[in-house]
Amino acid sequence: MPERREKMLLNTMLFLGALLFCSGLFVVLTKKNAIMVLIGIELMLNAANLNLVTFSRFDPQALQGQIFSLFVITIAAAEAAVALAIVVKVYKYFKTADLDKINSMRG
Numbered sequence: 001m002p003e004r005r006e007k008m009l010l011n012t013m014l015f016l017g018a019l020l021f022c023s024g025l026f027v028v029l030t031k032k033n034a035i036m037v038l039i040g041i042e043l044m045l046n047a048a049n050l051n052l053v054t055f056s057r058f059d060p061q062a063l064q065g066q067i068f069s070l071f072v073i074t075i076a077a078a079e080a081a082v083a084l085a086i087v088v089k090v091y092k093y094f095k096t097a098d099l100d101k102i103n104s105m106r107g
Contacts, residue, residue: 020046021043024043033098046076049072
């Protein structure tokens with residue numbers, strides 16, 4: 001019986017990760033605001049982290065999933081900081097965060 005319960009937990013967590021990834025992808029593809037696109041990217045990275053930690057749980061001797069998840073979290077934090085700095089600069093220059101209205105990269 002515990003084997004069936006663990007398989008059900010694995011399926012549930014993988015479904016949740018897929019749902020989170022799809023919602024992040026939907027946000028990236030449909031929203032025009034730069035901040036919303038960054039939020040969608042963060043959702044996709046968190047979905048990948050959820051899958052890594054889920055698979056790591058089912059192999060207790062190997063911690064690769066959890067360690068790799070820490071690297072992804074670090075990269076996501078750096079990406080968010082750099083991307084927000086770029087968005088602030090673009091907003092100062094163009095006075096908008098709408099990606100459709102930002103069409104020239106003149107200096």
